[in-house]
Amino acid sequence: MGAKPVEQLESVVIRFAGDSGDGMQLTGGRFSSETALSGNDLATFPDFPAEIRAPAGSLPGVSGFQLHFADHDILTPGDRPDVLVAMNPAALKTNLPDLPVGGTLIVDTDAFTDRNLKKAGYDASPLEDGSLGAYQVHAVPLTGMTVGALKDIEGVTAREAERAKNMFALGLMSWLYGRPIESTLEFLQTKFAKRPEIAAANVKAFNTGYAFGETSEAFSVQYEVKPAKLAPGRYRQITGNVALSYGLIAASKLSELPLFLGAYPITPASSILEELAKHKSFGVRTFQAEDEIAAAGAALGASFGGGLGVTTSAGPGVVLKSETVGLAVALELPLVVIDVQRAGPSTGMPTKPEQGDLLMVLFGRNSESPVPVLAASTPGDCFHAAIEAARVALTYRTPVYLLSDAYLANGSEPWQIPDISALEPIEVEFARAVEGETFLPYHRDPETLARPWAVPGTPGLEHRVGGLEKANETGNVSYDPENHDLMTQLRAQKVAGIAVGDQPVDHQEGADVLVLSWGGTYGPVHAGVRRVRAAGGKVAHAHLRWLNPFPRNLGDVLRSYDRVLVPEMNLGQLSRLVRAQYLVDAVGYNRVTGKPFKAGEIADAVEALL
Amino acid sequence: MSELALTAKDFKSDQEVRWCPGCGDYAILAAVQSFMPELGLAREKIVFISGIGCAARFPYYMQTYGMHSIHGRAPAIATGLAVSRPDLSVWVVSGDGDALSIGGNHLIHALRRNVNLKLLLFNNRIYGLTKGQYSPTSGQGKVSGSTPLGSVDYPFNPLALALGAGATFVARALDIDKPGLTDVLRRAAAHKGAAFVEVFQNCNIYNDGEFDYIREDKDARTYLAQGEAFGETGIVHDESDFATAFALAQLSWEKDGVVPLGVFRDVQRDSYDELVNAQLANAGGDGDLQALVGSGDTWTIG
Numbered sequence: 021m022g023a024k025p026v027e028q029l030e031s032v033v034i035r036f037a038g039d040s041g042d043g044m045q046l047t048g049g050r051f052s053s054e055t056a057l058s059g060n061d062l063a064t065f066p067d068f069p070a071e072i073r074a075p076a077g078s079l080p081g082v083s084g085f086q087l088h089f090a091d092h093d094i095l096t097p098g099d100r101p102d103v104l105v106a107m108n109p110a111a112l113k114t115n116l117p118d119l120p121v122g123g124t125l126i127v128d129t130d131a132f133t134d135r136n137l138k139k140a141g142y143d144a145s146p147l148e149d150g151s152l153g154a155y156q157v158h159a160v161p162l163t164g165m166t167v168g169a170l171k172d173i174e175g176v177t178a179r180e181a182e183r184a185k186n187m188f189a190l191g192l193m194s195w196l197y198g199r200p201i202e203s204t205l206e207f208l209q210t211k212f213a214k215r216p217e218i219a220a221a222n223v224k225a226f227n228t229g230y231a232f233g234e235t236s237e238a239f240s241v242q243y244e245v246k247p248a249k250l251a252p253g254r255y256r257q258i259t260g261n262v263a264l265s266y267g268l269i270a271a272s273k274l275s276e277l278p279l280f281l282g283a284y285p286i287t288p289a290s291s292i293l294e295e296l297a298k299h300k301s302f303g304v305r306t307f308q309a310e311d312e313i314a315a316a317g318a319a320l321g322a323s324f325g326g327g328l329g330v331t332t333s334a335g336p337g338v339v340l341k342s343e344t345v346g347l348a349v350a351l352e353l354p355l356v357v358i359d360v361q362r363a364g365p366s367t368g369m370p371t372k373p374e375q376g377d378l379l380m381v382l383f384g385r386n387s388e389s390p391v392p393v394l395a396a397s398t399p400g401d402c403f404h405a406a407i408e409a410a411r412v413a414l415t416y417r418t419p420v421y422l423l424s425d426a427y428l429a430n431g432s433e434p435w436q437i438p439d440i441s442a443l444e445p446i447e448v449e450f451a452r453a454v455e456g457e458t459f460l461p462y463h464r465d466p467e468t469l470a471r472p473w474a475v476p477g478t479p480g481l482e483h484r485v486g487g488l489e490k491a492n493e494t495g496n497v498s499y500d501p502e503n504h505d506l507m508t509q510l511r512a513q514k515v516a517g518i519a520v521g522d523q524p525v526d527h528q529e530g531a532d533v534l535v536l537s538w539g540g541t542y543g544p545v546h547a548g549v550r551r552v553r554a555a556g557g558k559v560a561h562a563h564l565r566w567l568n569p570f571p572r573n574l575g576d577v578l579r580s581y582d583r584v585l586v587p588e589m590n591l592g593q594l595s596r597l598v599r600a601q602y603l604v605d606a607v608g609y610n611r612v613t614g615k616p617f618k619a620g621e622i623a624d625a626v627e628a629l630l
Numbered sequence: 631m632s633e634l635a636l637t638a639k640d641f642k643s644d645q646e647v648r649w650c651p652g653c654g655d656y657a658i659l660a661a662v663q664s665f666m667p668e669l670g671l672a673r674e675k676i677v678f679i680s681g682i683g684c685a686a687r688f689p690y691y692m693q694t695y696g697m698h699s700i701h702g703r704a705p706a707i708a709t710g711l712a713v714s715r716p717d718l719s720v721w722v723v724s725g726d727g728d729a730l731s732i733g734g735n736h737l738i739h740a741l742r743r744n745v746n747l748k749l750l751l752f753n754n755r756i757y758g759l760t761k762g763q764y765s766p767t768s769g770q771g772k773v774s775g776s777t778p779l780g781s782v783d784y785p786f787n788p789l790a791l792a793l794g795a796g797a798t799f800v801a802r803a804l805d806i807d808k809p810g811l812t813d814v815l816r817r818a819a820a821h822k823g824a825a826f827v828e829v830f831q832n833c834n835i836y837n838d839g840e841f842d843y844i845r846e847d848k849d850a851r852t853y854l855a856q857g858e859a860f861g862e863t864g865i866v867h868d869e870s871d872f873a874t875a876f877a878l879a880q881l882s883w884e885k886d887g888v889v890p891l892g893v894f895r896d897v898q899r900d901s902y903d904e905l906v907n908a909q910l911a912n913a914g915g916d917g918d919l920q921a922l923v924g925s926g927d928t929w930t931i932g
Contacts, residue, residue: 053927056927056929057927057929059929059931203927247931249931250931251931251932252931252932253930253931253932254924254928254929254930254931255928255929255930255931256924256925256926256927256928256929257926257927266919266922266923269917269919269922270919270923273919278714280710280713280714282710299917299922300909300910300912300913301913301914301915301916301917302915302917302919302922303910303915303917305713305714305906305910307709307710307713307906309706309739310706310735310736310739311735313703313706313736314703314705314706314709314735314736314739317699317700317703317706317707317709317710317736318706318707318709318710318713319710320707320710321679321706321707321708321709321710321711321712321714322710322711322713322714323710324697324707324710324711325710325711325714325715325718326715327714329710343700343703344700344703347699347700351697403923437923437924437928438923439920440919440920440923441920476674476675476677476695476711476715476718477674477675477715477717477718478674479672479674480674481674482673482674482693482694482695483695483696484643484645484689484690484692484695484696484697484698485696485697485698486689486690486696486697486698486699487682487698487699487700488698496645497645497690
């Protein structure tokens, strides 16, 4: 039999969906790695329930991994899949509505038992009742073929053989899209190094799936997606939380200050703690605290001692840190607070992204308590955003909030590996005693308004700081009315004066509509803007990194367009701020579904304003 | 130590002490300032961290580094400092509300981890700064601003709590008993790891006379001595034996007519900062960041 014909595609969106225990995240992750090595641009969206193992076969237990890859620069994991791999009826039921008519559907027929159909709420099997007629269905007995292929491998139980079915599916998909498979085979050997029979079983399942694609008549063509023309350089894949962790280590190196992370496990921020805990050779101390409050407090204690204190959490933990952030405002010490936002209120939807914490981090403290706030825009950008957060915290001696979200945290994209030697150092100077001069702990740098950082151990600078209002210059406790007014103004001026650079605008000649976005929505919002432009519409786009202070030219930017659209995964938090501050009639596009925006809905919202 | 030639006066800051006249805190401050030269450390190597409450004003009066932080959070903040700066001598000053109510969680975890902190709990069994509400150490029946009919709460026994949390050093002293308090401070300072010291402290405004049975009567002050039977109890003291320390911690004036002062428990165990920093030292400190950011599967374009 000759090789099958190869069809060229510009881009593909694949969604793997199965039970939480089916290994869909691993499957998607491996397919992403193979795809990255093919040189495609890609974006991923792991979408999973908070329950670790929801009841098998149930609708809430479905875990998905969507991957978009292309021969050109792309911005999002894709609005809708072209190909859906459904490992059981529940996965089919929850994901089919997203599959466009004519889309490709690959199902494991062995999972369509009466029991599983019932759990998914099907009266009759959709494989038999004709309800899938609008799709290109490939019904494959994945489980049976996997178990059959592994029956001769000694030491592998029937259950273990069955669990390898995800590798069969991965092998099949790897053939279908001509992915390089060596990295996955190596990965399996390493992952199961302690159980060679399991490694062998997974490799066999993978190879069997690959060969099935090659030989089965069910698949008549193979697809090819050529490498994308990205900027020259060396690339790797990275998720937001790993990039953020690396950024914090980089900030520690650039400032020559030891990194101290105080954290309490919370979804979707825990992987930052886990990542940093691995890197003790960089002098990183990670402290898994008894609670969110202690995590923040210990980080502030480390900053007091002259370290780079960082605390990470998600919204439900950040609320508990607010008193420490308030103390850091009063003490005027550096502290980086990272909020990996998730859907709320309260516990909300722990694994799902949202942008609902902006007003909380800006205003969620007692009294006048200004804190700089910035937000990362893509998974890879989390690296640079973390360095910038640390730079401002250290330079201005202030707590800084860095906002990420569940989508950036777990999503991945190709990342051009940065040249560390090209990163700008973070200059930090500790105070030293000057002969004959009285030390003034609240005497400010005229440019930054930062106070001296006098760390314990420095002779002659013994001093006390605290949450009580301090007299300007001396830092002694003061209840003087004029002093309190002055100190309140000074703290506000310091934050307002932080140099954040002018706001760049992706302008289009003739555009009178501006889309203003921030944070993790960059990908879908810009993809939506591109769609509008491709259809002949004229629209400009500005994506904010700094939410406090705003870039100084932001008012001018906003006023130079007739209409401003602010898409946010909240009920209009940034739009409220820009309306209040600049008196512009900004219009919001607000949805909080727990899923990232789709480029299509953004394009529609823009079109409605044109 | 003699080279530094510091005296108590060197540890007095220029701030006016503003506790109520007659407050037991004055005696504790004087004892601590007198003891400080014995540490043999330069002033810049010493840090006092407090939470909120009357006792929490303590750092302002010490000519060392200091932080007056957040209600209950001092042990957490001090943990971050102590683990990242093992060269410092870090002291935490708190009261019964601060350490046992709002900050109870931080206290037990600092003790459990054996962080190298000296934790002084000034126990006056009342909320003083908020003007006289009952505290978690107030006895049942305590009539206070917030318990006009008497408190129905069962109180904490701070020493038993600390022992239960796994503290490696637990002691008790009395505010105006300078020699006894100094002995305990000396032992606490010498202890590697977390040292927990309860100091009975009289609030002469809202809970006056709480400890008069030993404040007024020096003969009633009974001290623990290693290897010796304690008073009439027949319990032979052993600082390394948990059960002995726990049994002695149960003695109360009301029930037993005797309250032990001194060191209840003192055992050695690796401290948290030692263990954390040993892992760092083993890791080598030579991490290559360029290699780290370029780790995993990579590919080159162009």
